[in-house]
Amino acid sequence: MRPRLFLHLLAFEFRAQLAFRATFWINALAGFIAEFGVTWFVWAAVFRESGKSVIGGYTLDGMVVYFLAVVLLGKIVSGREFEGAVSGDIYEGTLNRYLVFPAPYTAFKYAQRIGFLGTAFVQFALFGLASMLILVLPPGNVTLASVGMAAVATAAASVLYFLFDNIIQYVAFWADNVWSLDVAKRLVTTLLGGYMIPLSVFPGPVRRVLEVLPFRYFFEFPARVLLGEVPPAGWAKGLALMALWGAVAWACGRLLWRRGLLRYTGVGI
Amino acid sequence: MIEVEALGKVFRVHRKEPGLRGSLKALFRREWTEKPAVRGVSFRVGEGEIVGLIGANGAGKTTLVKMLAGIIHPTSGSAKVLGFTPWERDNRLRRQISLIMGQKAQLWWDLPAADCFLLLKEIYRIPEPAYRETLDYLSGVLDVRKELNVQIRRLSLGERMKMELIAALLHRPRVVFLDEPTIGLDLTAQRAIRDFILEYRRVHRPAMILTSHYMEDIQRLCERIVIIREGEFVYDGPLAAVVQRYAQSKVIRAHLRRTPEPVQVDGDLRALGEVVACSAEELCLRVPRADVARASARILERYPVLDLAIEEMDIGTIIERIFRERGEVGGAGGA
Numbered sequence: 001m002r003p004r005l006f007l008h009l010l011a012f013e014f015r016a017q018l019a020f021r022a023t024f025w026i027n028a029l030a031g032f033i034a035e036f037g038v039t040w041f042v043w044a045a046v047f048r049e050s051g052k053s054v055i056g057g058y059t060l061d062g063m064v065v066y067f068l069a070v071v072l073l074g075k076i077v078s079g080r081e082f083e084g085a086v087s088g089d090i091y092e093g094t095l096n097r098y099l100v101f102p103a104p105y106t107a108f109k110y111a112q113r114i115g116f117l118g119t120a121f122v123q124f125a126l127f128g129l130a131s132m133l134i135l136v137l138p139p140g141n142v143t144l145a146s147v148g149m150a151a152v153a154t155a156a157a158s159v160l161y162f163l164f165d166n167i168i169q170y171v172a173f174w175a176d177n178v179w180s181l182d183v184a185k186r187l188v189t190t191l192l193g194g195y196m197i198p199l200s201v202f203p204g205p206v207r208r209v210l211e212v213l214p215f216r217y218f219f220e221f222p223a224r225v226l227l228g229e230v231p232p233a234g235w236a237k238g239l240a241l242m243a244l245w246g247a248v249a250w251a252c253g254r255l256l257w258r259r260g261l262l263r264y265t266g267v268g269i
Numbered sequence: 270m271i272e273v274e275a276l277g278k279v280f281r282v283h284r285k286e287p288g289l290r291g292s293l294k295a296l297f298r299r300e301w302t303e304k305p306a307v308r309g310v311s312f313r314v315g316e317g318e319i320v321g322l323i324g325a326n327g328a329g330k331t332t333l334v335k336m337l338a339g340i341i342h343p344t345s346g347s348a349k350v351l352g353f354t355p356w357e358r359d360n361r362l363r364r365q366i367s368l369i370m371g372q373k374a375q376l377w378w379d380l381p382a383a384d385c386f387l388l389l390k391e392i393y394r395i396p397e398p399a400y401r402e403t404l405d406y407l408s409g410v411l412d413v414r415k416e417l418n419v420q421i422r423r424l425s426l427g428e429r430m431k432m433e434l435i436a437a438l439l440h441r442p443r444v445v446f447l448d449e450p451t452i453g454l455d456l457t458a459q460r461a462i463r464d465f466i467l468e469y470r471r472v473h474r475p476a477m478i479l480t481s482h483y484m485e486d487i488q489r490l491c492e493r494i495v496i497i498r499e500g501e502f503v504y505d506g507p508l509a510a511v512v513q514r515y516a517q518s519k520v521i522r523a524h525l526r527r528t529p530e531p532v533q534v535d536g537d538l539r540a541l542g543e544v545v546a547c548s549a550e551e552l553c554l555r556v557p558r559a560d561v562a563r564a565s566a567r568i569l570e571r572y573p574v575l576d577l578a579i580e581e582m583d584i585g586t587i588i589e590r591i592f593r594e595r596g597e598v599g600g601a602g603g604a
Binding site: 004005008009012015016020093094096097099100101102103261262264265266 | 335
């Protein structure tokens, strides 16, 4: 897809989000407070009840900062509100419209997804900074370099997540409704990706397996890169693994897409 | 521009027994059945031609259109649209075709049409001057310039359909598939859309395939019709020929000066045709084409006629008659 069309689509979807001003701000504010607030209270309780000052290598403040980064970056990576858009197109037959357009559907949806993430970017920029200042959280080892590296890691994680998500979405060609698969995917990716609990609390052998699986690269990796916990060599290695998993996911998605289109009935017209 | 050879599509449909027992059973074992939607149809459509696809619900019209627009794959046969196989979805083809679905909104609900058109300009790579010129022309002819900046969801159904038409024709497609373009519209909007389609055809000469349940659409827009029944073509030819063949009679409707008693139809007139209606102020007769002049003269001569009209049989009735006849002889053959 031409970059000009990609940017146009992105801006187009963002404009569609801005059409609902109240929803935009409610989503941005409520989504952040609910998720980050609950995480904060839970971990505060865990630290208090356990009587420990360090869990999985994190102090309470460190844990809160980690989750702040994971929650904010995770929203950009997963685009949760946009999940189900592809399977919805297949189920409702709105895919018909895209199949007639002279533009690749996958790139079309990715551009729309990024445009859809307006609220996530606002949360990251506005609430992330506000939380750090209001809660007087330690900035960790955040540097200009780590921010730059995290931007690259987050962009790569976003593409990787999208490619893996598509594999599940394309199952809609066979199963019509993939809601249960979506829930299972969310559970697995958030648990094994460091979104629910830091991966450092898992036993050593499990951690070593998780190192090579794609899940941690969705959430934990970009967050730790941002917090300056990943050296440049580890960052490069992580990006290489992401590229490898991305190629696998792309190939699987492509296969499912092609096979699925043979079955597609274009219901709804 | 469109060449179709023995095209067929069979859908695999899940059959579930009714009730809770059926639902539980389907959790473990599903029964599938094959449903042929289109059965080996062949036809061609040339430049500037509007072909009307007529058939009952489930006859296979939309399935055929979906295959030709490249949305679904056929089970058998072949098709070429502008020299391309549609379901291979080559961008060179997709830039030259358009699909208008009256039952499915194509535009983005929450944004004004002007924003949607700008996106389509990018998708179809329409040069700025051509875009301006076409948008100006289409919005002018359809009389929706003032509504271009209104959110799609705030438009009336008629206005929305006009915007859909603009969206579909902005890139000046050479092949247009119109699937129920006037469905749900009021008579004024239907007429405006029909006039527009004819005007567009006159100027740009695209090949068009139209499906519609409104016989008025077919009569006004199509010189050629294809009648489809259970996936097979029952008739493919000029609309006029089908009218000639199946409507061998016409209806003479005479509006009379009111009399105290209903008029009496004499034996001579009865011999010429069938009395459809007879009252104090109306006389309506169905007569064979060859006897129309004679019967009209006799009515004018014997009754106090205020107005007289000679009507062709309604196309819907003709189609019903064809279906009935084909059904009675055990299915359809190509015409």
